[in-house]
Amino acid sequence: MTLDIRGLSKFYGTWQALKEIDLSVGESEFVCLLGPSGCGKTTLLRVVAGLESFEGGEMTLGGRDLATIGARDRGFGIVFQSYSLFPQMTAAQNIGYGLKLRKRPQAEISARVEELLALVGLEEFAGRLPWQLSGGQQQRVAIARALAVEPALLLLDEPLSALDARVRAGLRSEIRQMQKRLGIPTIMVTHDQEEALTMADKVVCMSAGRIEQIGSPADIYTRPATRFVADFVGSSTLLPEERAAGFGIVPPAGQSGRLFALRPEDVLVRPDATGPGRVRSITFLGNVSRVEIDWQGDVILAETHRLPDFTEGAPVTLSLQPGAGVWVAP
């Protein structure tokens, strides 16, 4: 079943939280809503879940109009950042909760719970109460609980944000593999670009209640459509037309007033006693070093994979990798 959203708008009083959202989530597709806080990504997820209303546009699932179906009856699964397990129920009871509400026979519930505990690797923890589980384990239980009812759509609201870095990385690939295996269409909200780029089939980049760009992770990174995307996903130096001309680059015909977005890894830095650039700062990041260069009144970001062979204040010259940079809407 496909989720189709057409021209969806959401208002809080006079303030518009979502502006003309168009989005579709295909069968077994993993879609990430990515954006800074306050961009409307969580609101969109909650509208899809039926936890918030919407005022304009349409939303259908497999052709059925969702506007007339309440959250209770949509048959979705949801996972929140805060785990939200029932504190008085064991891990197994939490997972079986949805089936119990549906009054399935006890034997069926037990079998399904068993299966899901195995899926999330928590067989030995069936009888534990939430407070006896670690954050990562609690979140696994929450995911299993959402999956237990075979949801038509899985909604994940920053599911990894409360976990520490190591657990987060592990659970990230686990969730992705689980989703691929079960083929459940999934929408995940995140503000972490790395999470979005590594997990999603499709990244939806949002800003100020509007979708800036939809595309595959590679698309979003290598071909950002707008200044916002170029800036928010990875880092870019944004150059106006006349500055880009300094590198011998001109915009395609008929496109003026755009900005040239340049990824730091596409900028080559060479020490040159007569070069026009000056190294402004060098930040060592481990596998790479990030270099800021004063270049004819602009600051250009570059990256070197080896330890740089120049120091701060040194004169340098810059060149670009072939095919570097894209033109983005300002």
Place this chain on the structure above:
Amino acid sequence: MSKPVEKRIPRGLDQPIGERLFQHVVLLVPLAGLALFFLYPLAIVVWRSFQQRDGAVGVGNYREILALDHLWGVVSNSLVMSGLTALISVSLGLVIAYALNRTKMPLRWLVSLALILPLLAPSLVQALGLIFMFGRNGLVTYLTGIEMQIYGLPGLVIANSMYALPQAVMIMAVALRHADRRQYDAALVLGASPWRRFVDITLPALRFGILSAAFVCFTVTITDFGNAAVIGGNYRVLASEIYAQVVGQMNFNMGAVVGILLLIPTLLAFYLEKVAAQRGGTGEGAIPVEPDRWAPRDIPLWLAAHLTALFLIAIVAVVVFASFVQLWPYKMSLTLKNYNITTQGGYDPLWTSLYASLITAAFGTLMLFALVLAQRKMPRSSARLVYLLAIIPVGVPGLVLGLSYVLSFNVKPVFPGILYGSVLLIAFCNFYHYHSQGFLTMVTGIRNVPKQLEETVTTIGGGTWASLRDAIIPIMVPTLISVFFFLFMRGMVTLSAVIFLITPKLSVGAVSVMRLDQAGSSTQAAAFSVLIMLTVLVAMGLLRAILRLQEAFPKRGAWH
């Protein structure tokens, strides 16, 4: 951009009819209760205060009252008495709260125990104890021959201060507990002396706590009736004036005017406190301040705290002792005859109190729970309105509320009249008297229920009932129990509101204590108070036991 404004219809939030109905019921039933048993009686008081003796409507009553020579004396008496009480309770309360929370005081349990005592009994038990000690036939007077002038202002202020002190300590202890250790560490590193740290960090953080405590002490004592009746002597205060007007002279309209006058200082204090509280803020995620040692500060603090505690314990102990004495203070042999109470309705009032308090607790807990459930789902602006309405009762003195009940429900033969003289009316009166405190506890409790837990239930396919049973109630149980027992205990000991609701056939425990004392059998009054204290003590023990049992099944996960 300038599109004409079209009507936007929210869609996609399809709530089943049953859920919407539930939402309406949990909102409208408690609001109807507030309207009928709080707003309506108050409106009647206002109305009656304008109803003149000649039948016309006007400010005649006010003119008449304000022209009374002694009235201004009574008003200033009340203000002086409550002002002094607030001053004493707040300063002593600050000392004790500080000693308990910020110093390593030895025998802390003794102080904590002493602070519970005044909550166990009707306020007039403090006065009773003082009289047993320092009164005309007091122990100290009898033994030393020196008669202290305990009747009147001194006795009133001491008795009321003892009664208000635990509440002051509680409020300021909460404020002290909210402090953040990092502030103190930062000041220490910057070289601030202990005194500077107290003045620059502790005191500013306590501003609202102090104001709030002063407000509470002022309000609960300016209208306190029990102490005024027992130890007030010739020192007339507004509370005794209103009682004299209504019960003595059957002058209901004049009583209403005095009631309105009583409302003014409390509502003013209430308003000031609310304004001040809005400017206060408590930091989330604060690291608690560890108690430390510093002799020059600790020794005077401990001395003050322990002496106060001893005094509190002594006063209650003397009441308990007196309840077993033949003839205080002349014949100190022990006896049980004081417990053989046959006058003033015998033990019936105690049972009435118990019965009424159970209704207060059960009905009140249910109403307040419904109200916070409704409030949680409402848009912010209307939720704020409900909140405001729910906390107004704290600004209405018990005496005024009681009077308003007489004026509204002692009428025949229309509907509200059938309630008059019934246990139910006493129960309602006590509930709405303590509505605000119970409501605030309930609000704090429901804030501990994560909204997302409810949303999880909804998304999985559960309705209102599933959400209540699996998400809200399990987390709310400790709060529900606490509110139940709070209402029960207050119901057992309160006097000022119900004094107007008793009839020759129906009385309550606190009134019996007062009547017995006024009839001259002060040792029997002592015996009766001991039994009230025991009942409340048992309730308190039950509360602790249940809460501990709750904790034995730990449910506390990572909730915030």
